[in-house]
Amino acid sequence: MSEAIRVVVDAMGGDNAPGELVKGAVDSLQGHDNIHIILTGKKAAIEQELAKMNAPKGRIEIVDCSEVIETAEPAVNAIRTKKDSSLVVGLQMVKKGEADAIVSAGNSGAVLVGGQAIVGRIKGIERPALAPVIPTEKGFSLLIDCGANVDARASHLVQFAQMGSIYMEQVLGVKNPRVGIVNIGAEEEKGNALVKETFPLLKSCPGINFIGSVEARDIPAGVCDVIVCEAFVGNVILKLYEGVGGTLIHMVKGSLMKNLKTKIGAALIQSSLKETLKAFDGSQYGGAPLLGLKGLVVKTHGSSKAREVSTSIHQCEQFKQQNINEIITNNLM
Amino acid sequence: MSEAIRVVVDAMGGDNAPGELVKGAVDSLQGHDNIHIILTGKKAAIEQELAKMNAPKGRIEIVDCSEVIETAEPAVNAIRTKKDSSLVVGLQMVKKGEADAIVSAGNSGAVLVGGQAIVGRIKGIERPALAPVIPTEKGFSLLIDCGANVDARASHLVQFAQMGSIYMEQVLGVKNPRVGIVNIGAEEEKGNALVKETFPLLKSCPGINFIGSVEARDIPAGVCDVIVCEAFVGNVILKLYEGVGGTLIHMVKGSLMKNLKTKIGAALIQSSLKETLKAFDGSQYGGAPLLGLKGLVVKTHGSSKAREVSTSIHQCEQFKQQNINEIITNNLM
Numbered sequence: 203m204s205e206a207i208r209v210v211v212d213a214m215g216g217d218n219a220p221g222e223l224v225k226g227a228v229d230s231l232q233g234h235d236n237i238h239i240i241l242t243g244k245k246a247a248i249e250q251e252l253a254k255m256n257a258p259k260g261r262i263e264i265v266d267c268s269e270v271i272e273t274a275e276p277a278v279n280a281i282r283t284k285k286d287s288s289l290v291v292g293l294q295m296v297k298k299g300e301a302d303a304i305v306s307a308g309n310s311g312a313v314l315v316g317g318q319a320i321v322g323r324i325k326g327i328e329r330p331a332l333a334p335v336i337p338t339e340k341g342f343s344l345l346i347d348c349g350a351n352v353d354a355r356a357s358h359l360v361q362f363a364q365m366g367s368i369y370m371e372q373v374l375g376v377k378n379p380r381v382g383i384v385n386i387g388a389e390e391e392k393g394n395a396l397v398k399e400t401f402p403l404l405k406s407c408p409g410i411n412f413i414g415s416v417e418a419r420d421i422p423a424g425v426c427d428v429i430v431c432e433a434f435v436g437n438v439i440l441k442l443y444e445g446v447g448g449t450l451i452h453m454v455k456g457s458l459m460k461n462l463k464t465k466i467g468a469a470l471i472q473s474s475l476k477e478t479l480k481a482f483d484g485s486q487y488g489g490a491p492l493l494g495l496k497g498l499v500v501k502t503h504g505s506s507k508a509r510e511v512s513t514s515i516h517q518c519e520q521f522k523q524q525n526i527n528e529i530i531t532n533n534l535m
Numbered sequence: 536m537s538e539a540i541r542v543v544v545d546a547m548g549g550d551n552a553p554g555e556l557v558k559g560a561v562d563s564l565q566g567h568d569n570i571h572i573i574l575t576g577k578k579a580a581i582e583q584e585l586a587k588m589n590a591p592k593g594r595i596e597i598v599d600c601s602e603v604i605e606t607a608e609p610a611v612n613a614i615r616t617k618k619d620s621s622l623v624v625g626l627q628m629v630k631k632g633e634a635d636a637i638v639s640a641g642n643s644g645a646v647l648v649g650g651q652a653i654v655g656r657i658k659g660i661e662r663p664a665l666a667p668v669i670p671t672e673k674g675f676s677l678l679i680d681c682g683a684n685v686d687a688r689a690s691h692l693v694q695f696a697q698m699g700s701i702y703m704e705q706v707l708g709v710k711n712p713r714v715g716i717v718n719i720g721a722e723e724e725k726g727n728a729l730v731k732e733t734f735p736l737l738k739s740c741p742g743i744n745f746i747g748s749v750e751a752r753d754i755p756a757g758v759c760d761v762i763v764c765e766a767f768v769g770n771v772i773l774k775l776y777e778g779v780g781g782t783l784i785h786m787v788k789g790s791l792m793k794n795l796k797t798k799i800g801a802a803l804i805q806s807s808l809k810e811t812l813k814a815f816d817g818s819q820y821g822g823a824p825l826l827g828l829k830g831l832v833v834k835t836h837g838s839s840k841a842r843e844v845s846t847s848i849h850q851c852e853q854f855k856q857q858n859i860n861e862i863i864t865n866n867l868m
Binding site: 395433437441443 | 717726768771780790791793802803807808810814
């Protein structure tokens with residue numbers, strides 16, 4: 203049996219806390235004998251949820267916390283003042299080596315700020331990066347960085363490309379992942395100052411499969427595996443992806459409910475359409491890792507259900523087993 | 536009868552040149568007695584197209600040009616060397632006041648570079664901006680800037696907000712348009728250095744209806760009318776909009792063709808779905824104006840058909856009749 207992996211689940215974070223968080227944690231244990239779960243949060247509420255489930259004995263630990271960081275709270279202040287919150291306590295456990303990873307569906311800003319401030323960066327990594335998976339027509343791509351640190355430098359983007367490639371290959375199983383930089387044209391001379399400075403650095407960077415510029419139009423078709431950009435642009439891409447997708451699906455559904463004829467048609471296409479739209483739903487791939495930290499911090503959607511939580515925990519297992527942080531560290535030398 | 540408006544149509548630009556360009560020009564005259572069209576391009580080819588149509592006498596002029604700028608040509612060089620191209624000749628006519636506006640579906644870079652270099656900026660405008668209309672669930676928004684000039688300064692973005700508001704109100708008929716700045720959070724303290732610097736300037740800018748930050752997720756829902764951003768981000772938004780929309784529609788159509796049952800369903804929903812998707816097609820709103828120039832340059836999609844060309848010509852008419860450039864100039868004082 204391989205080494206145990208200890209994952210903290212922030213049981214109080216997200217729209218569906220604690221129910222779906224606890225359920226996801228319990229579900230993740232099935233068939234994964236190495237996982238040990240630490241649930242941080244209000245003990246009574248967590249125990250109440252656990253009582254509903256058939257949780258295996260001895261593999262789930264509860265660490266009682268008196269505070270909760272709310273979704274809309276200012277992040278820096280929340281991390282500084284709520285020392286006994288489920289998130290801060292969990293991050294402290296990762297920092298002290300009492301846990302390998304933490305999964306949180308809570309306040310995004312607090313997860314990002316707390317991850318950096320409490321867990322800390324790997325030596326040599328200038329900046330951690332949040333790397334969610336986005337769905338494409340062919341499968342998925344990793345979008346790095348969508349984090350909280352804007353105004354990146356070229357050297358940051360090069361490290362993002364390296365860390366993203368390692369994660370994509372070792373954790374998500376994509377061999378020799380194609381790396382592209384988000385640009386406003388396909389040619390090397392196109393771009394803003396940051397992209398122009400980064401392009402030749404990526405071109406000469408060993409150990410990555412750099413394929414050049416990627417236009418936003420081609421991202422949904424799956425034109426590359428690791429999409430490198432600075433956080434402002436990454437955030438715009440991630441959010442617009444959700445926005446356009448959500449609006450279009452809403453409009454398509456509306457057109458199906460227009461009259462009796464379309465409703466009959468809708469009944470006939472329903473299962474096929476549902477299957478198609480499910481393929482374009484990023485949540486099946488679990489949460490977004492904050493790469494470059496001494497330990498793993500995974501941010502899942504605020505609306506996460508048990509399945510996404512469970513998938514995120516399995517990501518953490520894979521991350522530990524593949525020694526991702528050791529590979530990242532060795533890569534820097 | 537109000538003043539005549541003379542519009543150049545670059546008959547050789549775009550995937551469907553000259554046929555759809557010539558047809559769009561002829562169509563635009565119907566019911567619009569003030570429009571006078573100048574078709575620039577290869578005379579023989581244009582005359583051949585005109586011969587197929589019932590073009591009104593005396594309202595269409597042809598200016599013969601021996602050269603054509605191809606879609607993929609490097610823009611700066613093309614503008615510099617192809618002096619007798621349909622685009623350069625047309626831009627020169629606008630510069631000399633022989634025409635009020637030009638519509639081109641040709642090489643985007645060449646239209647942007649040529650517009651600035653040949654037609655020139657309005658005095659006081661630091662930078663022109665390309666402002667396409669994007670569809671939303673409720674109607675449409677103006678996205679400014681999606682042009683070729685990246686790495687904008689805060690003062691540029693303020694002028695974009697002003698010009699965009701004027702255009703949205705006077706040409707597209709949206710009263711007191713809501714202006715938002717693209718940001719990675721709704722709060723004033725969020726953003727990169729450029730957005731943080733621009734935000735208070737927009738807040739204190741007279742004559743615009745600034746509503747604050749807009750997250751990319753909310754753009755498709757139509758949360759504001761004038762979406763201000765620098766060109767790199769604007770280009771990403773515009774292209775990703777097309778990309779996600781195109782991919783999702785392609786996937787939905789695929790799910791409808793899966794088997795006999797879904798094909799029957801597809802037949803029943805077809806017209807309703809088509810109508811819905813048409814509402815989410817930006818081309819119905821015509822081309823994108825390059826605002827801030829001494830004259831009007833409108834860039835339409837490379838794939839434009841006659842309808843988009845005709846709509847773009849009517850945009851030019853509205854632009855002239857509403858004295859947009861005078862309003863922009865007065866606004867700067």
